[in-house]
Amino acid sequence: MKAFVAFAGAALAAAPALAAPAPVTGRWLTQGGKAVVEIAPCGQHLCGRIVRIVKVDPSKPKTDVNNPDAAQRARPILGISILSAFAPANDRWKGQIYDPESGRTYRSELRREGDALKVKGCFGPFCRTQDWTKAG
Numbered sequence: 001m002k003a004f005v006a007f008a009g010a011a012l013a014a015a016p017a018l019a020a021p022a023p024v025t026g027r028w029l030t031q032g033g034k035a036v037v038e039i040a041p042c043g044q045h046l047c048g049r050i051v052r053i054v055k056v057d058p059s060k061p062k063t064d065v066n067n068p069d070a071a072q073r074a075r076p077i078l079g080i081s082i083l084s085a086f087a088p089a090n091d092r093w094k095g096q097i098y099d100p101e102s103g104r105t106y107r108s109e110l111r112r113e114g115d116a117l118k119v120k121g122c123f124g125p126f127c128r129t130q131d132w133t134k135a136g
Contacts, residue, residue: 019090019091020088021088021089021090021091021092021093021110021111021112022091022111022112023112024039024046024086024093024110024112024117025039025040025041025046026038026039026134026135027039027051027134027135027136028048028117028132028133028134028135029054029132029133029134029135030130030132031119031130031131031132032055033054033055034053034054034055035050035052035053035054035055036050036051036052036054036135037049037050037051037082037083037132038051039083039086039110042084044087045084045085045086045087045095046083046086046087046093046095047081047083047084047085047086048081048082048083048084048086049079049080049081049082049083050077050078050079050080050082051078051079052078053077053078060101061077062076062077062078063075063076063077064076064077064080064100064103066100066101066102066103067100067103068103077100080098080100081098082097082098082099082100083095083096083097083098083108083110084096084097084098086108086110089109091111092109092110092111093109093110093111094107094108094109094110095108095110096108097119097121099121104123106121106122106123107121107122107123108120108121108122109122115133115134116131116132116133116134117131117132117133117134118130118131119131119132
């Protein structure tokens, strides 16, 4: 009986670590209000694409000119998938984020905090987090 009680106590203590992450689907305004990204299921994962460009900068290209794949450089930024292969991992979602400004893809994590989305991108040991807000 003591073993059962100890096991049940350990299971309850571990329960928060096994909890599914908060949902992140929907439309999100990126930090700085540049664009709206829609996160939705794609296969067994979540993906996110740019569905609206809010702040148009005439000095910035309108196509994916920095993509390392030359065949992708003519595709428009509007509609591009920047979040891919996000799967639940404890209290967050893990996948990859593509930055069209640099043409680089980073390891990424998404974590929802109320109406805010913490978007973390990492290259090696270096990480940066942005705060995105619910776009409605």
